[in-house]
Amino acid sequence: MSAPPNPGERRLPSLGDAQGRFASPCGAFSPAAQSRQRIRHVGLVWLVLAAWPFVAGNDYVLSLGIFFFINLLLIAGLNLVMGYGGQISLCQAGFFGLGAYVSGSLAVKYGVSPLLGIVAALAGTALAALVIGLPALRLRGNYLAMATLGFNAILSVLFNELIPLTGGPNGLAGIPPITVAGYALDTAGRFFWLAWLAGAVLMVLLAMLLASRAGRALRAVSGSEVAAASMGVSPFRSKLAAFMFSAACAGLAGALYAHFNQYASPETFNFSASVLLVVMVALGGWGHYWGPLFGAAVFTAVPELLRQFQDAEFLVFGVSMLVVLLFLPAGIAGIAQRLRERGAGRAARRAV
Amino acid sequence: MDQLPNMLLSGVSTGSIYALVALGFNVIFKSTGAINFAQGEWVMMGGMVAAAAYAARLPLGLAVLGALLVVVIIGLLSERFLVRRLGKPTPLTVTLVLIAIAICSKSAVMLVLGKNPASLPGFSGSEPVLWLGMNIAPQTFWIVGITLAVMLLMHWFFEHTVLGQAMRAVAAQPEAAALCGIEPRLAMALSFGLAAGVGALAGAIITPLTLTSFDQGTVLGFKGFSAAMLGGLGSLPGALVGGLLLGTLEALAGGLISSHFKDAVAFVALLLTLFLRPSGLLGRGEVERV
């Protein structure tokens, strides 16, 4: 490589460089190749998941599939900030509610089109995350956890008290469904494909992000903040961006939820739900690409299975989280990976 | 405005509880760098277990002491079998374990002791006492008195006893302390026991005034944390200052603005502290900006 440039003049790659001179010899170890492989796998998995409407016996079971993808949006967003960014956010359910109420309220009270409402939900949650994140993330340490806990509590108060906008404790009813070119997505059968698509898009975006400069920077910050900073990464900006993105994921999930369920009530979005989402990230395997898929599956399926023992639900989740933290830090995704490696007989471990 | 003295008194009373909870946060933060999400649940358990014991015909004093003992043991066990077993005890993973412990505690109490609120009688009866022209529940004196006593005790312990100074040494420089023969694990176990004990005490002494139930812990824990941040996370006198200040602000906001905004005070206080003065009122600026 040539002599170092002057400070402020970092040499940028030019197109001429890219052709031939920088052909990567890294092969399968290349993050870009890994990202492409992940996207192919997402394609396969989503193909399988597309079978759900055909195996689901009735609309209720079909809607479980929809909630799976909505939960995936929530948990995958949280996994980015928690698993890859190393910060705990206890407000994911709050942002979920914010997205639902922004989009739902705009539609019900002001007749705004749900598609615009979704954009508003994304903007609103990202903005809220900016406001909380700015003071909380500038400091070393885990202040974001408590700040988000408080914010979720405040949001719950707002959802309950701003009755003209949110309908208060009785909830917001009559939220219109999403219509695309006159075609209303007002049944589970129709909405499923939107949710399915949203999940796929997010997984693809995440795969690309993790193999990019920004994604590497985020992972580096959680690996060693001091070293990342010394290599030119601003830890504050990385964490803030991740936090805003994860809030936006929750906002999208909320808007989708509101226009599918056509009803939203404050108790869905309280602090306990935020805690549960954190548990799901841990159970699925935090910092693992496929972790959120397992987390969303558990989050959607277990309450159905535990319907009889609803009171014990929290205890079950709390104990499982302890088990994961102490004995299986890689969560379900880690177990799956170990099984796969044993099957393939590979000696070298790969970063997931 | 004539309600002002009553508001202030109520603020001091709640503030004392916040101070005790904040103390628990400070002790654990100093020794692990983590935020103890279980602190609020330990407070709740202090009240709930004491109420259950009293309902089971134990004399009041024994019920309270028994509750203290139970929660302290739970705190010690949490440290010994859970936190200590972490492969990589970073503040992040310790915080996650504490969150898990909080979840388990809360649901265990709900399953075992039920969802109904529980109460305890005042420690010296419930006849209001006339003092400075106000009718005051006698429990208030207990609360303020016990809080002051605990604060003084903690100050004496950390400043003037070998064990307390050893704990401070471990918190500041674990490797150096270990080289001097101080066992870091013992210090961590002690800090958990201390935080649990102080929390349970807070729960037991507030129950006669406000009742308690299985879900009181979370909000109380959050407010205690806000008080700790306000006073300076890790600072002992900060816990007292932060707690009293927060309690007073809450009482004033509740009385002068609206009771709905009472809960918002703690959050606004936390946000302002983070924005303007992260090391808190009495903290020493150790919190680094990145």
Add this chain to the structure above:
Amino acid sequence: MATLELVDVSVTFGGLRAVDALSFSVADGSIKGIIGPNGAGKTTLFNAISGIVRPQAGRVSLAGRDMTSMPPHARAALGLSRTFQNLQLFSQMSVLENAMLGVHTRLRSGWPSGLFGLARHEEQFAEAVAYQKLQMLGLEGRAGELASDLGFADAKLLEIARALASEPRLLLLDEPIAGVPLSDQDRIARIIRDVNAAGVTIVLVEHNMRMVMNLCHDILVMNHGACLAEGTPSSVARNNEVVAAYLGSEATHA
């Protein structure tokens, strides 16, 4: 113009003066060694230069540019890079990705480009640079492994590869061969010389006197946070105070 210049830099922790009104400069394209007994303040000095620690007094400049109030990531953008004595690798990332992170300041893409996969040739560039640095340090065979799986010696090599990937103007090496087997020590010394020959100014903290005397053009001896002696290797080796500080005052009369 000196690449690095420190003027009257002091760093205090509580009551301890870790760096005491230290001034020195590093000539462009040279290798400067910093030696001194344990506790002399060498790592604190490094931390002050790289921005992890803010000095209470004094000025730190890189190529004439005052960096004193800049955070570490801004200093890296100016061309500063470093390794760490106690290893600060990104343990959950692969060896290759660790090295690729070193290229961070030479790339431009942010979150939008990252999310939508728009910076393909930037990524190819980063991979190629990182791989070349791994080859330079003999780690290319382990490119796909998790950084936490590396042994201590290889981990040190990876830190150097990562630091080199940014093509720095000034490279700070904090005890690069401490704990490294002899065969690798010579290789690292050669790499340092090669990197310096390509124009990189290097500041080196080391306890291995052979390496310091052979490699460095100029040496700063620290003791109790202050400058004890400064000069060429031979002049420093003959300095009585230096010998006394290291070996005790009896040694000067030996």
